[in-house]
Amino acid sequence: METTREIFWNVGNVALLVYLLAAVVVFIFIYAFIQRIKLWKIGKEEKRKDQIWERIKSVLVFGFGHKRLLTEPYPGISHFLLFWGFVILLLGTIIIFLQEDILSPIFNLFFLHGNFYLWFSLILDLFGLLAIIGVLLALYRRYILKPERLDNVFDDAFSLILILLILVTGFLTEGARIAFTRPDFERWSFAGWQIALILNPSWTESESLLIWHRFFWWVHLGLAFLFIGYLAYSKLLHIFSSSLSVFFRSFEPKGKLDPILDMENQETFGVSKAEEFTWRQLLDADACTRCGRCQDNCPAHLSEKPLSPKKLIQDLKTNLLLSAKALQKENPDEQRKNLIGESISEDELWACTTCLACQESCPVFVEQVQKVVDLRRYLVLMEAKFPQEITPMFKNLETNYNPWAFGFASRGDWAKDLEVKLLSEDKNVDILFWVGCSGSYDDRNKKVSQALVKILRAANINFGILGQEEKCCGEPARRMGNEYLGQMLIQENIEILKNYGVKKILFACPHGYNTFKNEYPQFGGEYQVYHHTDFILDLIQSGKIKITKKIDENITYHDSCYLGRYNDIYDSPREILKRILEGKIKEMERRREKSFCCGAGGGRMWMEENLGKRINQLRVKQAQETEAKTIASACPYCLTMLSDGIKEIGLEEKLEVNDIAELVASLL
Amino acid sequence: MNIIICIKQVPDTETKIQIKPDSSGIVTEGIKYVVNPYDEYAVEEGVKIKEKFGGEVTVISLGPERAKEAIRTCLAVGADKGIHLNDPAFEGSDSYATAKILAKAISQIPFDIVLTGKQGVDFDNSQVFAYLSRFLDIPFVSVVVGLELSSDLKSATAKREGEGGDKEIIQVQLPAIIAAQKDLNQPRYASLPGIMKAKKKEIKNLSLSDLGLSPDEVGLKGSRVKIENYSQPPERKAGRIIEGEEPAEVCEKLVKLLREEAKII
Numbered sequence A: 001m002e003t004t005r006e007i008f009w010n011v012g013n014v015a016l017l018v019y020l021l022a023a024v025v026v027f028i029f030i031y032a033f034i035q036r037i038k039l040w041k042i043g044k045e046e047k048r049k050d051q052i053w054e055r056i057k058s059v060l061v062f063g064f065g066h067k068r069l070l071t072e073p074y075p076g077i078s079h080f081l082l083f084w085g086f087v088i089l090l091l092g093t094i095i096i097f098l099q100e101d102i103l104s105p106i107f108n109l110f111f112l113h114g115n116f117y118l119w120f121s122l123i124l125d126l127f128g129l130l131a132i133i134g135v136l137l138a139l140y141r142r143y144i145l146k147p148e149r150l151d152n153v154f155d156d157a158f159s160l161i162l163i164l165l166i167l168v169t170g171f172l173t174e175g176a177r178i179a180f181t182r183p184d185f186e187r188w189s190f191a192g193w194q195i196a197l198i199l200n201p202s203w204t205e206s207e208s209l210l211i212w213h214r215f216f217w218w219v220h221l222g223l224a225f226l227f228i229g230y231l232a233y234s235k236l237l238h239i240f241s242s243s244l245s246v247f248f249r250s251f252e253p254k255g256k257l258d259p260i261l262d263m264e265n266q267e268t269f270g271v272s273k274a275e276e277f278t279w280r281q282l283l284d285a286d287a288c289t290r291c292g293r294c295q296d297n298c299p300a301h302l303s304e305k306p307l308s309p310k311k312l313i314q315d316l317k318t319n320l321l322l323s324a325k326a327l328q329k330e331n332p333d334e335q336r337k338n339l340i341g342e343s344i345s346e347d348e349l350w351a352c353t354t355c356l357a358c359q360e361s362c363p364v365f366v367e368q369v370q371k372v373v374d375l376r377r378y379l380v381l382m383e384a385k386f387p388q389e390i391t392p393m394f395k396n397l398e399t400n401y402n403p404w405a406f407g408f409a410s411r412g413d414w415a416k417d418l419e420v421k422l423l424s425e426d427k428n429v430d431i432l433f434w435v436g437c438s439g440s441y442d443d444r445n446k447k448v449s450q451a452l453v454k455i456l457r458a459a460n461i462n463f464g465i466l467g468q469e470e471k472c473c474g475e476p477a478r479r480m481g482n483e484y485l486g487q488m489l490i491q492e493n494i495e496i497l498k499n500y501g502v503k504k505i506l507f508a509c510p511h512g513y514n515t516f517k518n519e520y521p522q523f524g525g526e527y528q529v530y531h532h533t534d535f536i537l538d539l540i541q542s543g544k545i546k547i548t549k550k551i552d553e554n555i556t557y558h559d560s561c562y563l564g565r566y567n568d569i570y571d572s573p574r575e576i577l578k579r580i581l582e583g584k585i586k587e588m589e590r591r592r593e594k595s596f597c598c599g600a601g602g603g604r605m606w607m608e609e610n611l612g613k614r615i616n617q618l619r620v621k622q623a624q625e626t627e628a629k630t631i632a633s634a635c636p637y638c639l640t641m642l643s644d645g646i647k648e649i650g651l652e653e654k655l656e657v658n659d660i661a662e663l664v665a666s667l668l
Numbered sequence B: 001m002n003i004i005i006c007i008k009q010v011p012d013t014e015t016k017i018q019i020k021p022d023s024s025g026i027v028t029e030g031i032k033y034v035v036n037p038y039d040e041y042a043v044e045e046g047v048k049i050k051e052k053f054g055g056e057v058t059v060i061s062l063g064p065e066r067a068k069e070a071i072r073t074c075l076a077v078g079a080d081k082g083i084h085l086n087d088p089a090f091e092g093s094d095s096y097a098t099a100k101i102l103a104k105a106i107s108q109i110p111f112d113i114v115l116t117g118k119q120g121v122d123f124d125n126s127q128v129f130a131y132l133s134r135f136l137d138i139p140f141v142s143v144v145v146g147l148e149l150s151s152d153l154k155s156a157t158a159k160r161e162g163e164g165g166d167k168e169i170i171q172v173q174l175p176a177i178i179a180a181q182k183d184l185n186q187p188r189y190a191s192l193p194g195i196m197k198a199k200k201k202e203i204k205n206l207s208l209s210d211l212g213l214s215p216d217e218v219g220l221k222g223s224r225v226k227i228e229n230y231s232q233p234p235e236r237k238a239g240r241i242i243e244g245e246e247p248a249e250v251c252e253k254l255v256k257l258l259r260e261e262a263k264i265i
Ligand code: SF4
Pocket: A294, A297, A298, A299, A300, A301, A307, A308, A309, A351, A352, A353, A354, A355, A356, A357, A358, A359, A368, A369
């Protein structure tokens, strides 16, 4: 007997019918998918079509390669098995189609036989089986383990069961065929062979097997077609939408907010309707698979605030679908829901610390933070609606260029006794130390500025400050949605820096650092910027400062969001600690990419925290678990929040926070 | 409803005031000017009245050219028009002369209510609204923390802060002058379209001759108060914490210090 099989064996002359049906379901899918693309396109233009090769690479690495999905083993592996099982089975089906309907009839080419057939059968069975394991793992996780981050709707169960049934009926069909035909080489289809043994224990010819086979075959085919037709109307769409999302991901610096350009001539600002987002932002709504990873890392959600980044995206989706109907005139306008207020609450928007944990953990590159800021922009710029405690903060920024009620003229006072060079007196410096609002005005953070001065002096660096000419970098205002105020401050700072011809700037504050590095260029301000952790490490490594003593203690390090996730500076602070510690770095569970925000970002520093638990206290408790006595930080916000947290819990005797600069300076 | 709001531009409250070497005034260089914070409550109240009953809000300010900024700030939060009483002759006006100029300007336009802050945070005189009430011959209520207009818009009920935290409820016929205290409302923040629109709103300049006043009635000549010179308040000494094991011991030390060092008991 020839080592191959007949494709439409036992089902009669149905090829034409099958392909006709296939054409119908594929048409349904394509139609629905085009509708979906139209839906995304009601959004505004956004440029995401450059760097095609990089984009393709992203799809290969993050889509096919599951790079982000696999950071969590259980769900990662389960999805990996399911995904690759399906890909291989699909390839198998395509190969069969090519063989049967193109190569064989047209070119008289026949390759699906002999050894190729054997390996083909083996691989298909193997991956089919792996896919089944993947589905079973997913079902077990979703319905038995029930992790908090998953919410279950009908679609989830239906999709998984549908896939499982397709796989199982595939094997049953194969089993029934082998059971009837019983060729020895089919042992290579090892799974089908086992099923055949069950279906036909006596291993004799039995007519009923033909009926069973026909039955399984049709069910398998029907389910597969149902799958294709159902694709674009269900979560299964993510196979395409999520791939597109990965393809169209941002290659801009992670920490950058898109500016509102030409503000003087705009009528509306920010986003209050779904269609005011860009097409890329709307694509996110369909790309999100509700996997809940973002939510699992969201400090707002974990501290029991109303915000969940997953819910935010899903609420946007619901709103988008309603809006689309109204826009396409299927529904009257009244049936739309307000995006802000009805679909997404103001409390949710103000709860976000812009910590970026959601985006860093999202396997399909959904971008939450820009959306939150876009919606905040609408509230602040159009409606002047925000938690009332922010009003004085905005006003202070306007009149005194700092978020607190301190006069602008006293900005340089922290350095009075240190005789730090002011650029207004002598602009010949190698680097400008940008002190920032906290470093200038906050008593605790003034000590960090002073420590940094001590280090710079020890290393003989020729540096200066702007003193009262320095203004808030604009970061908090921008992240709170006050783009107007933010841009005003940015432009005024750029003007001053231009006057002095400043090129290099050193920051102790990651927020200032991020804004200068990633956002000032949007407004024409290009500088070489350094965060003090990179800078100090370099001073140590180059021998410009010598560490002769060491700190005999175990210390834990808290990653600042704007240093870590925003700018990928994870190692420098740790390298510094390694060089100055006698003891060890006691890492917290949530660290580096998964670090837990201190609670101050996105303007939260100036808002009351009335809902849920206090984020800073949660973080302090995580630090406490390491049994270290000192938390090292590298951000003024973190320093303030964690110090407060320690006081609030009453751990002053057991735990303290110090900036890395202070730790280093204490050894000089 | 014609709502008039009198505002003043004052140095920002965080300003470190410095006296000129000849003590004739303060150094104005480097000062950031803002709308007098109490006046902001008046503006907010005026805009709220307009939103509820309709009408027009006119902001009036007396001051040098820079006072226009302050008027614009009020236009950005919802006032409709501005009047800038702007003439070098007005310089040096005390509360009396200022009120006279304001009264002249206000009497030339229709008004149903006049709102202002309970005092300017620069000189803290708290007199202009009282003089103004006399010149316009209408009643005033000061230190107002709550305001309710009757539905026929003929009268208002004002809640004012009395001595010792008591509240007085006062019924007053309109037109009247209301001087706002800080709990009257929550002044809003300007929306961006508000700021943009404010740039296009009208600010009318009125000079001495426009008002038909004589130079003797305004400025230093028209004033009853003349400032001889300025000086800094004496610097406050740092507080001292008296330490001790027992409260009794601390008290004893305190009494001793009060008697011997401070010589007040
Ligand atoms: S940025 Fe942080 S706080 Fe905001 S939604 Fe994402 S994870 Fe939550």
